[in-house]
Amino acid sequence: MPKKKAKKTTKKKVGCNCVKDVNKQLEEHNTVLRTEMLYDKKTGKMRVSGPVIETHKLETKSRKSKITIFTLYCPFCGVKLKKEKA
Ligand SMILES: [Zn+2]
Numbered sequence: 001m002p003k004k005k006a007k008k009t010t011k012k013k014v015g016c017n018c019v020k021d022v023n024k025q026l027e028e029h030n031t032v033l034r035t036e037m038l039y040d041k042k043t044g045k046m047r048v049s050g051p052v053i054e055t056h057k058l059e060t061k062s063r064k065s066k067i068t069i070f071t072l073y074c075p076f077c078g079v080k081l082k083k084e085k086a
Helices: 018-027
Strands: 037-040 045-048
Antiparallel strands (some): 037 045
């Protein structure tokens, strides 16, 4: 008799609720974390990005626009945010 392997249903957890939780705490300070809506090509749906890192232009006179930096890991708990396969 082959040994029965206990099926582990523990999928690698991706994502967390930190942004939601932190936003709840920030609410009373009239503050919210900056996130962006991203278009997911795979699913064709829009989804909310992880917290965005605020950036500023080096040369304010330059017409070159600043870029947006998205976080791949949660800045609060370190969990990897949603996988993005290019
Ligand atoms: Zn987190």
